[in-house]
Amino acid sequence: MxxxxxxxxxxxxxxxxxxxxxxxxxxxxxxxxxxxxxxxxxxxxxxxxxxxxxxxxxxxxxxxxxxxxxxxxxxxGVPLTAYPEGALQRVLAHIAELYAVAGLTRHAMHYRWTYAKEQERFLADAFAPVSGGASAGQVMARMQSYLPMLGVTPETRSAIETSYETLLDLLEAHFADHPYLFGGQPSVGDYGLLGPLFAHLGRDPVPAGLMKTRAPRVFRWVERMNAPDADMPEYPDYPAGFLTGDTVPETLNALFRHMADELFPELSDKVAMLRDFVDRTDPVEGSPVTAKPHQRIVGTVATRFRGIAIESGVQPYAFYLWQRITDAFAALPPASAERVRAWLDGTGLSPLLALSVPIRVERRDNIEVWGARADREP
The missing domain is CATH 3.40.30.10 (Glutaredoxin)
Structure with a gap:
């Protein structure tokens, strides 16, 4: 083969x-x-x-x-679909996928680059084989230059670390009883969260040490996600597959409330910035979202993280992930939609459904392009 x-x-x-x-x-x-x-x-x-x-x-x-x-x-067709059939499980999996990019990337980049000196040898060894014509130091310096755009500043350092420790505690409580977010099978939410929780926070020496000592079950989940099998001997007789009946464990309530606190008001402010951008530039449907393919943002916006003022880059890709939530919700029958909306209301995540994003972001030929304007007839 x-x-x-x-x-x-x-x-x-x-x-x-x-x-x-x-x-x-x-x-x-x-x-x-x-x-x-x-x-x-x-x-x-x-x-x-x-x-x-x-x-x-x-x-x-x-x-x-x-x-x-x-x-x-x-x-x-795959043996273990990453998409739960249950309406609430599926919407929440997409929300976790969005949070991993729009929220947790900040924590991952902070722990990697704010503590660059403490883990310098590890990072230099990691970046050397893939630095191409540039030195590992040059590539690492470029990565560090992105921190202010992510809202990683001396003023936010304490809030980011407190936020991350809270996240570890919430995940630790969940994984005490469940091997994955929604049962005995990983979802797109699990895969999304794994990105930052493995590559940065579960490998780099400083955050990996924190994860192992503060949240060993989270570290086991990182190992489990990287295993080719279910890898859940700690959960005797735990059934394979997603929890039946679209069940959402109670431990996820606090976890998703935490995500809401991380996502807002930043996403609200970014929608306002995007609306102004679209009004000013009137993007042509199908055109690339940025002038050059390597550019990932269309501007910055003044917003807040945990009550602290930051300047944050507005990334069209985050709106693409947001659409996966609203598209999944729009496809639900009324009874299921009502249940999902009520759950999101209870965790502070309902703005994901209420806010009007002015334009779609699509993926074509391996880049993001502008889709249809929301204020125009198809």
Whole structure:
């Protein structure tokens, strides 16, 4: 059997999400780094930017972005779907997927780069093989330069660390009784959270030490997610698959309230900025969201994290993930939609359904493009 090729890196957030999925599904793959000449000579020209992860299928098809990669295999049929059938479980899985990008990336980047000196040797060793023509130090310095755009500043340091310790405690309480978010099978929410909780927070020496000492069950979940099997001997007779009856464990109530506190008011402020941007620029449907493929933001916005003023980059990709929540909700029958809305009301997440995003963001040819305006007739 010919393997697919996964271009990625051990310390890459999104590669970790993709790799875990391929392992769980038993998909035969070989991982290569971005230093491989085929990545530079074949993959980058095909997708227009140097970004990972990228999967090259056996027929030569190139797929970039974890959502597109996972959805490709989901459409083909896999042993363990990442999408729960239950309405509430599925919407919450998409919310966790959004939070991993729009919220938890801040914590991951903080612990990696604020503590760069304390874990310098580990990071230099990680970045050296994939730095290409630049030195590992140059690549690391570029990564550190993104911190202010993520709201990582000396003023927010304490709040970020308190927030992360709270998250660990909430996850620890959940994994005391359940191997995955929604039972005995990982969802897109699990895979999403794994990205930052493995590649940065579960491997880099400083945050990994914190996770092991404060939340050992969370660390076991990280190991479990990277295993090719269910890997849950701590839960005797725990049933395989998602919990039946669209059950959501009570331990998730506090966890998703925490996510709401992290996502808002930042997402509200970003919607307002996007609305102004769309009014000023009137993007053409199908056009790239940024002038250059490697650019990930369309501007910045003044907002707040845990009550502290920050300047945060507005990333169209976050709106793409947000749409997965609203699209899943829009497809529900009325009774299911009412139950989901009530649950979100109780955890402070209902603004995800109430806020009007002015334009869709789509994915075409491995980049984000503008979709239809919400204020225009189709």
């Amino acid at each position: 010919q393997p697919i090729i996964l271009y990625g890196a051990p310390h890459s957030l999104y590669t970790g999400k993709t790799r875990a999925y391929l392992r769980k599904q038993g998909i035969f793959y070989i991982e290569r780094s971005t230093a491989d000449p085929r990545f530079r000579n074949e993959v980058v020209p095909a997708i227009g930017r140097g970004i990972i992860p990228v999967v090259v299928l056996t027929d030569g098809t190139i797929i970039q972005d974890t959502v597109d990669i996972l959805d490709h295999f989901e459409r083909k």
